[in-house]
Amino acid sequence: MPTASWNGVVIAQANDDEVEIVENNVYFPPSSVKREYLQDSSHTSRCPWKGLASYYSLNVNGKVNENAAWYYPEPSEKAAQIKDHVAFWRGVEVQR
Secondary structure, three states: OOEEEEOOEEEEEOOOOOOEEEOOEEEEOHHHEOHHHEEEEEEEEEEOOOEEEEEEEEEEOOEEEEEEEEEEOOOOHHHHHHEOOEEEOOOOEEEO
């Protein structure tokens, strides 16, 4: 069962058939992410084939991890399967 954790807390967990693996990143469906740990961020980045990514910062037990999660609210047609799915980096441990 894929799991994302940071600062000793599970941030996201889903069944294997619910996640999408793209470019070796695990994209968790929105329903599997514990939103109480997410803070909106104004940071964005652009992928040439997936489109414009938006970010969340994590706030867990008083510690903040800036822009540690990203998602594509309006992905390109080629990446439609990851719409609104959340992926993690910056020290977030993702196990598959």
